[in-house]
Amino acid sequence: MRQRVITAVVALVIFIPILYVGGIAVEIAAAVLAGIGVYELFRMKGLAILSFEGVLSILGAVFLVLPAERWMPFLSGNNSNFLLFYLTVMIILGFSVVSKNTYTIDEAGFPVITSLYVGVGFQNLVTARDSGLAILLFAFFVVWATDIGAYMVGRQIGKRKLWPEISPNKTIEGALGGIASAVVVAVIFFLVQPQVFQHNLVTMIIFTIVFSIVGQFGDLVESAIKRHYDVKDSGNILPGHGGILDRFDSMLFVFPMMHLLGVF
Template identity: 65%
Template structure:
């Protein structure tokens, strides 16, 4: 526990100033790109692949492309061309490896690095886009994720009896999941008193609270997805970069689902 607390304090001391000040809109974008690169590394590590390979480097490049905003990072592209066209060029390179390798490298094998890039790249890219919209929007998403995690843990620990999805995560309970949703809604109500929904998010309060419940469910599902990855690959944690907590994906798994869905709902 002591190691977890020390790591959490140190991480927040680094993380919070970056997202608060976001120097010229660059700091958070670079943070998102760096986290995306680490996320690719962790998934490759779980699968037993080396990231220091042609496909590993391409996967990191693809994730970074998706994590960084078009401006100012991809202004070299022709007008009317977006960064997704550049990402698709990476996909074409993956598919081209099957020809160069004479089918020693197949489309099935290419699917893993492509999906990996999409998963972490789009997730952290949405995180950066939320900050580009406003600090209020970014913190709203973060508070929902954190409130869900804390509420689910506390309620599940005290009242949890019925397993939520034991084949994937044996410790999670239905009661904990419901507690996480309720906790997220309570925190959102308090947050929206300070930052009115219509003014900062373009929605009335009740619809936004309904969305909060959806975001909480989505965040918990993202956590389960990461648990499924680890169970499939037979690993306890996604990485070791955060002592006492595991890897980047262990800490950001919910975020990687919540922020893209927030974007889908038009929050930013």
């Protein structure tokens, strides 16, 4: 527990100023986190990150994260980020030709989906911060409230397993407690900062329920990946907390959903 607290404090001391400054600082941080996330997935699968597919997968994620208009102004078009990502996909797929099909589309699927999964999630973190610090904090608070509420309620009254084949400790009662906690936090946030949102309170409560469910599902997805590769944590970069994906698994699902529903 002491190690977890120390790691959390150090991470917040580093992360909070970056979030406050925004702009390039957040973009660089998100790109670094995306690269580490790709590395963690390759590590779980037992692949070398310094392979051609590892490097291209990191590039693909970074291409998705960094706004092209700022980092690649020589490019034109609104879809530059996606097209640069697709360039890495084409190169990875092209290796099946160069290797005379010893490297197949099945093998190419892993680096592609890895960079897409991690890249789009952190891309939307950047977009959320560009919409304002309050929106970004709202997303974090909803995810944290869900995690804390699910843990506390599940520990006290949890009896019915939510998805034992994937995460045996999670319960239905805990999941509902997480949703309730997220709604309480969202209502408080809305009452304190109503000008931040483009929607009314009832709509935001409904959206928050969706975000909480989606966040918990993102957590289960990462649990399924770890169970598939038979690892406890995605990495060890955060002592006591695991890896970057262990900390951002819910947010990689919540940020895109928030963007889709027009919260930012």
